[in-house]
Amino acid sequence: MIAVLKRLVIKDLWMKLFSLGVAILVWSTISIAIQKDVAPSSLIFGMGRDTFYDVPVEVQTSASDTRNFRVEPKTVKVTVEGDPELLQTMQSKDIRATVDLRGMEVSGQLTKRIEVSTPAGLKGVTVVPQQVTIIFTKGQ
Secondary structure (H helix, E strand, O other), rough: OOOHHHHHHHOOHHHHHHHHHHHHHHHHHHHHHHOOOOOHHHHHHOOOOEEEEEEEEEEEEOOOOOOOOEEEEOOOEEEEEOOOHHHHHOOHHHHHHEEEEOOOOOOOEEEOEEEEOOOOOOOEEEEEEEEEEEEEEEEO
């Protein structure tokens, strides 16, 4: 019985130690990411993350659309991820939060998902809120 246990532990010992080391590395990375509230890829690949508040929501309509409307909320919070050097020079005006109404013949009220555009080298991670309400008002 002892010989079987000894063989079980000793056989491929280096592979088992290597696997244990990789498991500890993965666990540590995820643990640190959870504590710092960042994506694990940020720690591994050196990516930064920043949040921009009061990014205005832009509405895209066709040139022939003469309807009046208002957007609620007018601004959103956007979190972006990417190269830390780009993030240092980034301003909220560099981010575009848009809602596309082209080709939509709706009156009253409409809820639409927000699309985010960021400069090259960065990507939008989260948008809060994810949707806006478009309220169409009577024209003058």
